[in-house]
Amino acid sequence: MNKHVPRVPHRSAPPAPLPAPLPVACAAAILLAGAALAPSAAAAPGGGQVTAGNGRIVQGNGTTTITQQSPRLAIDWTSFGIAAGESVRFIQPGPGAIALNRVTGREPSSILGELSANGTVFLLNPNGVLFGRGARVDVGSLVASTLQLSNADFEAGRHAFSGDSAASVVNRGTIQAGAGGKLALIAAKVENAGTLNADGGSVLLAGASAVSLTLADGRPLGLHHQPRRGPGRWPPTAG
DSSP, X not given: XXXXXXXXXXXXXXXXXXXXXXXXXXXXXXXXXXXXXXXXOOOOOBSOEEEESOEEEEEETTEEEEEEOSSEEEEEESBOOBOXXXXXXXXXXXXXXXXXXXXXXXXXXXXXXXXXXXXXXXXXXXXXXXXXXXXXXXXXXXXEESSBOOHHHHHTTOEEEEOOOOOEEEEOSEEEEOTTOEEEEEESEEEEOSEEEEETSEEEXXXXXXXXXXXXXXXXXXXXXXXXXXXXXXXXXXX
C-alpha cells in the first residue's frame, strides 16, 4: 500500500469526535482554518541537552548530527530549526529506535532544509512547526506535534501526547517515510500543502488536544483521539 498526499491544500471543518481506538491507517485528515503562525528565523538546532537515554550531538558547517546510543533518546532544545542548505541527521540503532526532540524555547520550528533518520523522530514544539517548500524529510517514521510528552511516559512506552497549544503544524515540503513507516502531524490545526509519502505505511493528520499513539517497532499504528475544541491561531505565512 502506498499512501500519498498530493500537493493540494485542503481545509475542512472539524468532524464529530472519532471513536477510539482508531487505526492510524483509517484516520481522517482534520484540517482547520485559522490565523498565521508567527514566522521564525530558521537556523540549526540550538541548546540541545540529552534528558533521557544516551546520545551525542555534533554540529558544524551547517550540519547537525545526533548519534543515538540507546533505543530511546530524549533531547530538550532551546530552538529547533533547519535553514535552507542545512541538514540534521539522526544516526539511530535501528528502525525501532525513537528520538524525542522537545523544544523548550519560544520560537516555532521552521524546517527549510534536510532532516534524515533511519528510525523514528518525534518533533514537539508548542509554538508550531512548519515544513517549508524547500524542506526534504527522509525518516523511518515521523511525529510532528505541538502537544507535549513527558520523559516518564516516553521511556515507559506510553505515547500520550496532550496540551493546550493553539499553534499549528503545516507541511509545504516533501516528507518521506521508510517502507512501512508512518507520518503523523498532530496539532490544534494541521495543513498539508506539500507531499507526504508512506510506502506500505500510513499517514495521519489530526486536530486534537490529546492523542495516544500505539506504536510497534517505534512506528505509530493506532491512536486514541480527543478532537480539538475552541478557537485557535493559524500558522505559516511564509516558507
